[in-house]
Amino acid sequence: MAVTLKDVATAAGVSRSTASRALSGSELISEATRAVVESAALRLGYRPNRAASALRSRQSRLVGLVMNNLINASFHTIAEVVQKRAAAAGYQVILCITDSDPGKERTVLRMLSEHSVDGLVVIGTGDNADLCDELMVSGTGVVNVIRAPRSGRAPSVLASDREGAHAATRHLLELGHRHIAYVGGPDSANSGRERFAGYQQALREQGLEVDPELVERGPFTPEFGTNATTALLDRRPDATALFAANHEAVFGILPTLIGRGLRIPHDLSLVCHEDILWLRSWQPPVTVVDNGAAELGRLCFDLLLHQMREGPQPDGTSGRVYRVGANLVERESCTAPP
Amino acid sequence: MAVTLKDVATAAGVSRSTASRALSGSELISEATRAVVESAALRLGYRPNRAASALRSRQSRLVGLVMNNLINASFHTIAEVVQKRAAAAGYQVILCITDSDPGKERTVLRMLSEHSVDGLVVIGTGDNADLCDELMVSGTGVVNVIRAPRSGRAPSVLASDREGAHAATRHLLELGHRHIAYVGGPDSANSGRERFAGYQQALREQGLEVDPELVERGPFTPEFGTNATTALLDRRPDATALFAANHEAVFGILPTLIGRGLRIPHDLSLVCHEDILWLRSWQPPVTVVDNGAAELGRLCFDLLLHQMREGPQPDGTSGRVYRVGANLVERESCTAPP
DNA sequence: CAACTTTATGAGATCGATTGCAGGAATCCT
DNA sequence: AGGATTCCTGCAATCGATCTCATAAAGTTG
Numbered sequence A, B: 001m002a003v004t005l006k007d008v009a010t011a012a013g014v015s016r017s018t019a020s021r022a023l024s025g026s027e028l029i030s031e032a033t034r035a036v037v038e039s040a041a042l043r044l045g046y047r048p049n050r051a052a053s054a055l056r057s058r059q060s061r062l063v064g065l066v067m068n069n070l071i072n073a074s075f076h077t078i079a080e081v082v083q084k085r086a087a088a089a090g091y092q093v094i095l096c097i098t099d100s101d102p103g104k105e106r107t108v109l110r111m112l113s114e115h116s117v118d119g120l121v122v123i124g125t126g127d128n129a130d131l132c133d134e135l136m137v138s139g140t141g142v143v144n145v146i147r148a149p150r151s152g153r154a155p156s157v158l159a160s161d162r163e164g165a166h167a168a169t170r171h172l173l174e175l176g177h178r179h180i181a182y183v184g185g186p187d188s189a190n191s192g193r194e195r196f197a198g199y200q201q202a203l204r205e206q207g208l209e210v211d212p213e214l215v216e217r218g219p220f221t222p223e224f225g226t227n228a229t230t231a232l233l234d235r236r237p238d239a240t241a242l243f244a245a246n247h248e249a250v251f252g253i254l255p256t257l258i259g260r261g262l263r264i265p266h267d268l269s270l271v272c273h274e275d276i277l278w279l280r281s282w283q284p285p286v287t288v289v290d291n292g293a294a295e296l297g298r299l300c301f302d303l304l305l306h307q308m309r310e311g312p313q314p315d316g317t318s319g320r321v322y323r324v325g326a327n328l329v330e331r332e333s334c335t336a337p338p
Numbered sequence C: 001c002a003a004c005t006t007t008a009t010g011a012g013a014t015c016g017a018t019t020g021c022a023g024g025a026a027t028c029c030t
Numbered sequence D: 001a002g003g004a005t006t007c008c009t010g011c012a013a014t015c016g017a018t019c020t021c022a023t024a025a026a027g028t029t030g
Helices: A005-012 A016-023 A031-044 A050-057 A073-088 A102-114 A129-137 A161-174 A190-205 A222-235 A247-259 A293-310 B005-012 B016-023 B031-044 B050-057 B073-088 B102-114 B129-137 B161-174 B190-205 B222-235 B247-259 B293-310
Strands: A062-067 A092-097 A119-122 A141-145 A156-159 A180-184 A215-217 A241-244 A269-273 A287-290 A321-324 A327-329 B062-067 B092-097 B119-122 B141-145 B156-159 B180-184 B215-217 B241-244 B269-273 B287-290 B321-324 B327-329
Touching: A005 A016, A005 A031, A016 A031, A050 B050, A062 A073, A062 A102, A073 A092, A073 A293, A073 B092, A092 A102, A092 B073, A102 A129, A119 A129, A119 A293, A129 A141, A141 A293, A156 A293, A161 A180, A161 A190, A161 A241, A161 A269, A161 A287, A161 A327, A180 A190, A180 A222, A180 A247, A190 A215, A215 A222, A222 A241, A222 A247, A241 A247, A247 A269, A293 A321, B005 B016, B005 B031, B016 B031, B062 B073, B062 B102, B073 B092, B073 B293, B092 B102, B102 B129, B119 B129, B119 B293, B129 B141, B141 B293, B156 B293, B161 B180, B161 B190, B161 B241, B161 B269, B161 B287, B161 B327, B180 B190, B180 B222, B180 B247, B190 B215, B215 B222, B222 B241, B222 B247, B241 B247, B247 B269, B293 B321
Parallel strands: A062 A092, A062 A119, A119 A141, A141 A156, A156 A321, A180 A215, A180 A241, A241 A269, A269 A287, B062 B092, B062 B119, B119 B141, B141 B156, B156 B321, B180 B215, B180 B241, B241 B269, B269 B287
Antiparallel strands: A092 B092, A287 A327, B287 B327
């Protein structure tokens, strides 16, 4: 049916082994025969059979991408970057969505091992680090992104949530704000905890106390943003700035501010954590903390590629954590307090 | 190294063939031996080697998902739905991003054929229908989504752009609006053309002419939304409603409206084509046309599954088109004209 | 020029699961 | 009981590429 290596070999007048070597870029072959084989392959329209190749060589040229969902902006940015870099390096990406369910995640990791993926990028629940370690000893590369499991051998590439929140808060402080409202995620979420820590730290460095009346923390939903903003402004109409650390909530925060007739940045300065596309073209364009999703994707795939080529890092570096810096992107939603 | 079928067979005291049949759900096997083999497999932690299986059986249990990008809301909804349904049916998804570049698309299709995918879901450029047909004759299932190539054997699952735009416009007309502004995509894009046709049709049915001064068409960017809205409102301050048929432009349209002090729906009614998540929680929640992305994903994977199980449709049905209905989701951004 | 490298090629085994074919056991029928 | 069926099971070939090992050819050296 399809053109096989055997056909190419016959057409080129060489053996299968020679044809294989010629096409896989082996050194033990003369340039002359390589040229002959390559032209034969081209002429016949030869396409290697990856299944056969994977079976024999134990290299599938597949990597698994395991993530909670695709809706979150950072996640699909990472997915896109990983896919592109993988393709450029000759790998294909198997996409798996877990809905943050450790059970599904386990099933998915099993499936991926059946397909003998060469590597894995995981935005995980952290509950399957044991399985990941198992895969690593059997030669699969593994890199965690965004979320680092408590244990496990695989390196993790993390965003600088605390530093980002710190930078955002300090920016507002430097503009002269003293009553900075905070709307963010709960302690149960890593990012919720870290970002709040960054906010607190920036205030303390200025010798300011954290005023609990200025803080609202809750789930990652627009509804929470609406409620939190309403409650905050009713309680503390003297707030001159707002740091939206929970980016899903922004969809509730922004219309609530507008609905109350507040002008940004004239009446209230606003910073949002996460550089969502449309905040860029908002009127006024919103100052944000860019957590570097694209860079996270880039770095984690590069680490993976390294593992796949050179094998895992030595034991000493087990569970190493890499940080990708956060950047404050100043636009037009902040000014000095009225 | 890993546990193979041979190990399971030995442990269960049967031959490899019997073990294979027991685990692959063949009929030609007694329930007793099946139980023995299954328990042995479980005990040893057997994981089948998909590469070997694919090589022999010519079934990889992989499907390719080829799409322009992941940013677009409809696209990542489709990706997520396809992934989940595939997983439920025992397939894994290889994600490929083409940036709407026919050349990249071709490369990607080649790669996928090397990995001998059992099926393909394509949001394509339409320029590689020949390659898709080739894959189909060699037994791969193919389904197009969102965009249908001009030729080709594969069925297509399309959104009802025209009907959706028609419904949105009619809704505004029924509320009493007579000056309905239109901001949409260009003729070069399928959706741009179809949606504009729906808008025109609805007006004509009411005996109204399309007023070119009320129409702005341009690229899928927020910047265009901003400029278009400014121009429109300067030119025709008498417009009482706006239909945003180009959803990327909404990010520019909405802040411009707010910036001009227009109250929605009091001063201006607004309908947006595409049910973007955050429009749901906007203040007021925005009336939208839901193009049924989830349903598109569901249907196209079901068609693919059918092809993979039963083979392609007979020749008579070549290139068949399925339509997924659009729904007007009424929320609170529309009212009668002032 | 013999002995020894170096380099390029081929023969054949191999990866692990599936499957066509043949045959044995059990069951059914007359 | 003898023959025909039906039902299970095992043997061995097979999918297509890779890789080890052996060997031929060419090149090097004393």
